[in-house]
Amino acid sequence: MSIWRVKPVSAFEADMKKNDLKRILTKWGLTSLGIGAIIGGGIFTLTGIAAHDYAGPALALSFVIAGIGCLFASLCYAEFASVLPVEGSAYAYAYGTVGELFAWFIGWNLILEYMMGATTVAVAWSGYFVKLLHLFGIDFPIWLCNDLTTATEKYAELGQAAPSFAFNLPAFLITWIVTYILVKGIKEAAKTNNIIVIIKVAVVLFVIIAGAFYIDTANWQPFIPAEKTILIDGVEKVSFGFGGVLTAATIVFFAYIGFDAVSTQAGEAINPKKDVPFAIVASLVICTVLYILVSLVLTGMVPYDQLDKSAPVASAFSENGITWAVFIITLAATAGLTSVMLVMMLGQTRIFLGMAKDGLLPNFFKTLHPTFKTPHKSTILVGGIISIVAALTPINKVSEMCSMGTLLAFAMVCVAVMILRVKKPELERPYKTPAVYLVGTLGVGFNLFLMYFVRKETWIAFIVWGIIGISVYFLYSKKKSNLNQL
Secondary structure, eight states: OOTOOOOOHHHHHHHHOOOOOOOOOOOOHHHHHHHHHHHHHHHHHHHHHHHHIIIGGGGHHHHHHHHHHHHHHHHHHHHHHHSSTTTTHHHHHHHTTTOOHHHHHHHHHHHHIOOOOOOOOHHEEEHHHHHHHHHTTTTOGGSSSSSSHHHHHHHHTTTTTOOOOOOOOHHHHHHHHHHHHHHOOOHHHHHHHHHHHHHHHHHHHHHHHHTTTTOOOOGSSSSSSSOOOETTEEEEEEEEEHHHHHHHHHHHHGGSSGGGGGGGGGGGSSSSSHHHHHHHHHHHHHHHHHHHHHHHHHHHHHHHGGGSSHHHHHHHHTTOOOHHHHHHHHHHHHHHHHHHHHHHHHHHHHHHHHHHHHSSSSSGOOOOOTTTTTHHHHHHHHHHHHHHHHHHHHHHHHHHHHHHHHHHHHHHHHHHHHHHHHTTTSOOOOEEEEETTHHHHHHHHHHHHHHHSOHHHHHHHHHHHHHHHHIIIIIIIIIHHHGGOO
């Protein structure tokens, strides 16, 4: 009954043999899921904030730094995925190395990454969708595309009376559309994601190639502007200089969240031991290269201090007289957010599935549809929660909670892979993390460094969430664990 009991590797192997999910994902299908999760609103919004306020043209260096930091975690994820190719991601990896309580805490915090991440994306999708409709002359009523708090603020800006009710209808509807696709099956979800990924990668390449013809190298001078200190939300932050480049790296890091979702699909991969590690690293490297090129193009097209912080890509093309490109970019952003949402909700239900198989959650979460072979009940539950929260709640600060769960998971995977090397050196490892103790240590340090920059209010909420999770473990999960039967 120890809280540090470890799930035996033999138990993981038994899970793999009796897997009821459909194995249809190839290595490129998995890579597409990774790209689908990573490239979203971040590339169309965070680039403006990071370049305008913190890094200037050196934003490209910020993407390099954030990419390298994520690479440390991705290499550790890749080794675990080759040893334990089961759904559950960081939760499963911790369960097989560090212990049950630790694994439960990781799984509990992955809810922050996936469910809160999907909620935030649903609201962002609504914003881009409304912009897209506006380009075609269709305008949504403010009260029907925002939560009450946001709608009240917007009406106040217009000098109009605040509404008594508001409901974000686009966010609500897109959540249920994605939920329907996920219930229908992994094949349908993968096909939908592949189509969206092709569209948005094509548009990103368009931005890079077309924008390159409008680059003025004078806009890159100085490449790293002189350092100064600015006040943002009552907190002093380093702006520009190398300190600003580092601060920008902490901002654009959140554009990378999602590559770990590939590891949640191991149960649906044809050859998980080889293909999941490949897809994790490949999706991260491909997106990092695209991010760096986009940042160089944007800061070359428009002086960094003139970039629009809310829609930098679209505004850069508009200011250079390429107004027709705004339609394409807005469409790509809308499509991109759809696939991010799809992969996040997919990852959440697979985390629940893994935890339920281990007895740490009720059987409800592992029930599969007799025809579609998907965890339909938990998918509908997740969709219901996300749709209501996205429709009624202001989400401007919730994204930080999402990031906290991700950073903790990344750090813990880096710790766990080093522990497994010591405790189980004899295990077959189709993929081995190179220089594992150096890479693992740097991965832990990088993610803890980013957690240091999170607001105090977010830390408090994170601690409260953790206390609730620990309570659930001792009141329910510890008693119901399958390890009690061994």
